[in-house]
């Protein structure tokens with residue numbers, strides 16, 4: 420009974436405090452976007468992050484958009500006021516105004532772990548780093564890595580899928596994308612070395628979004644230790660590579676590490692060894708979980724939709740027929756994978772791997788008739804844009820033909836973001852995923868072990884049971 424009384428008093432107090440808080444801030448400026456600050460201190464953090472915790476990621480934002488009927492609304496997340504920009508118009512504004520009125524934004528604790536790398540730089544420095552990275556990540560530079568990716572995919576399938584009746588797709592895809600990233604970014608080929616780095620990397624990933632408590636045993640503390648160890652290990656690789664480049668036993672264009680060590684920026688300046696290490700860690704982070712989560716969703720959709728699987732198989736078989744048995748894929752082959760890529764795009768439309776990212780306002784500015792004050796956080800959201808009827812008729816229908824011809828209107832399909840901060844790894848991801856799908860479908864069909872397995876957003880799509888599948892190898896075809 421006493422517990423009930425205490426609960427009732429507690430709840431009433433919370434409601435009164437909340438009303439007082441809302442009333443206090445109601446008059447804070449007629450031109451601010453509509454919205455509410457939610458509860459004192461916590462604001463609407465729980466509701467907002469709940470969108471990342473379930474499959475129906477758009478509910479919080481969609482409800483607010485329906486309520487306010489504007490292109491932008493305000494909320495309060497983790498103690499900061501935030502404006503949420505909706506739809507293609509909102510995306511266009513955010514992507515076109517980097518360094519003018521806004522800049523990219525990561526929590527300080529996360530930025531601290533990444534040191535001096537692309538995501539922690541802004542303005543001219545960000546442009547300089549991006550240009551150096553693009554020397555390796557541009558389509559032209561990636562041409563020569565297609566064959567290497569193909570060999571890596573074949574080897575991975577041979578070692579980890581062939582002869583198995585069942586595989587846990589999520590784990591296998593992570594192994595594949597991490598291993599490929601180690602090879603292409605730093606020519607790390609030893610399985611033992613990859614496992615050592617992957618173990619450190621996983622501790623880093625598990626703790627990076629946690630609070631910087633500086634208490635031994637906490638997740639962030641462990642993540643900091645793990646990233647320090649990763650830095651030491653990659654520093655050893657960099658030293659070894661510099662020796663080899665001097666001795667002429669390494670190729671200046673063999674991987675990202677070599678590119679970064681041997682390419683100067685427009686002013687003739689080279690990246691420091693620390694910068695090279697930090698950027699490789701950054702790309703390992705940004706590049707492997709994203710691709711594995713996307714492939715996970717592609718494999719899930721293909722298991723559920725045999726029609727699209729068969730169409731992809733036909734396309735890939737045509738490419739296979741045009742090649743010798745041991746001949747690896749090349750850039751021309753990738754150009755023929757249009758249908759397969761349209762299916763991947765439709766999967767990224769209905770289940771975007773990255774829901775959206777954050778910026779912050781570096782000056783007061785006006786948008787859609789509202790004032791956004793300097794210092795506010797800003798958010799753009801792929802999930803909501805991808806489900807808008809205006810850009811995608813019958814948005815719930817799975818239909819890869821949306822990507823034929825001109826495709827969706829500008830800024831409406833944004834799985835890789837946009838503008839100067841757009842994902843620099845887009846082409847890398849495209850090639851990596853197409854090459855993997857080519858090799859997978861031509862060897863296997865698969866069936867979900869748990870047809871209704873839940874997909875969690877953590878914050879990227881993750882299958883609750885790891886998406887185990889029954890593997891059904893094709894009978895030998897001519």
Ligand code: HEM
Nearest residue numbers: 538705706709710713772773776835836837840842844848
């Ligand atoms: C399907 C796979 C991938 C998806 C869906 C994806 C998506 C994204 C998104 C949405 C952003 C934020 C863009 C913005 O804020 O406007 C981003 C940033 C980034 N991505 Fe990717 N990405 C993928 C693969 C990769 C790969 C393979 C790499 C590297 C090899 C990579 C490297 C990066 C980096 C370094 C950034 C930060 C860019 C900056 O802050 O300027 N990504 N990615």
